[in-house]
Amino acid sequence: MSLYRTRVAGTGSYLPPDLITNKDLEKLVDTNDEWIRERTGISERHRALPNQATSDLAYEASLLAIKDANLEPKDIDCIIVGTVTGDYQTPSTSCVLQAKLGLNGIPAMDVGAACSGFIYILSMADAYIRMGMYKNILIVGAEVTTRFVNYKDRETCILFGDGAGAWVVSRTDTQAKDVVYSSHLRAEGSLGDLFIRPSGGSKRPFSQEVLDDNSYWFTMKGREIYKNAVRTMSATCQEALEFNKMNSSHIDWLVPHQANWRIMEAVANHFDFPKEKVISIVDQMGNTSAATIPVAFDFARKDGRIKRGQTILLTAFGAGLTAGSAVLQF
Numbered sequence: 001m002s003l004y005r006t007r008v009a010g011t012g013s014y015l016p017p018d019l020i021t022n023k024d025l026e027k028l029v030d031t032n033d034e035w036i037r038e039r040t041g042i043s044e045r046h047r048a049l050p051n052q053a054t055s056d057l058a059y060e061a062s063l064l065a066i067k068d069a070n071l072e073p074k075d076i077d078c079i080i081v082g083t084v085t086g087d088y089q090t091p092s093t094s095c096v097l098q099a100k101l102g103l104n105g106i107p108a109m110d111v112g113a114a115c116s117g118f119i120y121i122l123s124m125a126d127a128y129i130r131m132g133m134y135k136n137i138l139i140v141g142a143e144v145t146t147r148f149v150n151y152k153d154r155e156t157c158i159l160f161g162d163g164a165g166a167w168v169v170s171r172t173d174t175q176a177k178d179v180v181y182s183s184h185l186r187a188e189g190s191l192g193d194l195f196i197r198p199s200g201g202s203k204r205p206f207s208q209e210v211l212d213d214n215s216y217w218f219t220m221k222g223r224e225i226y227k228n229a230v231r232t233m234s235a236t237c238q239e240a241l242e243f244n245k246m247n248s249s250h251i252d253w254l255v256p257h258q259a260n261w262r263i264m265e266a267v268a269n270h271f272d273f274p275k276e277k278v279i280s281i282v283d284q285m286g287n288t289s290a291a292t293i294p295v296a297f298d299f300a301r302k303d304g305r306i307k308r309g310q311t312i313l314l315t316a317f318g319a320g321l322t323a324g325s326a327v328l329q330f
């Protein structure tokens, strides 16, 4: 029996000001604006300034989310960051963020579930709150992917951008309606090779050889990931609807991981979900990994589409391979 339920008390997002347009990429690799827009829906991505690391983006988004929740940083009692492009291998980006927020003492942890990171950390925060461990948890999806992208590889460099999105999730009572209803997570480690940064970890530490053979960067098998993304996101959405005894008509907005518009469209088609109710800002952001869902959610809130009281389905897939979905009333 849960003692409490979890509500989304505040949201915030931050995209750094520097842009990489499709035209910019035409100068770096053999590609063109039309191909990129047709195959992915992406027109531009944001890039962190040279003096910005992942925690800096996370900090900006966090301040906005805390303010939106009508709280002060001191009210936060736990921080969870979803990232695979942290400031350092160690310490964790959540610890760096904790220090920036002046919150020494509270627990801070990173979760490396790649593009599914935000659903993973939402589910963890929901479990902590339901158990009564914490009252106001700051969850942040934050990435500076552009430092790990090979701008000589046309298949990957067109996809990724930088950004951060944060939510404050807070304790509420078990009778409340505006709560996280469910989360479903999955992973298929046997498919880890489909998206991997092969070197720079303990398996193959950083060296001159690693620099020379380009294994420091993200590498991927795009077409296979595409198929798996549609399969797993559709399956976790189905799982979420069945668990909540809902169908697509109960959902006001689908906020999927923003990797490629064609993937989002295929997932919506899979369960007859109207495309007009799919939140997509992939054209202006590209794939910001763990940040896409909270950033897209925050944009849709600010432009008036997502409103309090609506029912939202989130779904994501990512390296690992990982995947997940969550349903909430906002």
Ligand SMILES: CC(C)(COP(=O)(O)OP(=O)(O)OC[C@H]1O[C@@H](n2cnc3c(N)ncnc32)[C@H](O)[C@@H]1OP(=O)(O)O)[C@@H](O)C(=O)NCCC(=O)NCCS
Pocket (backbone or CB within 6 Å): 030, 031, 032, 035, 036, 039, 040, 115, 154, 155, 158, 159, 195, 220, 222, 223, 224, 225, 226, 259, 260, 287, 317, 318, 319
């Ligand atoms: C990468 C992706 C955009 C490629 O689109 P696609 O429709 O699957 O394209 P294909 O892989 O079939 O490639 C078609 C052709 O375009 C070429 N191509 C690849 N990237 C290109 C680019 N940037 N510009 C122009 N041509 C390109 C390929 O080399 C291929 O040429 P070929 O037919 O001569 O072999 C798409 O597969 C995708 O989005 N996958 C998911 C990736 C992802 O989300 N990764 C991160 C999450 S883990």
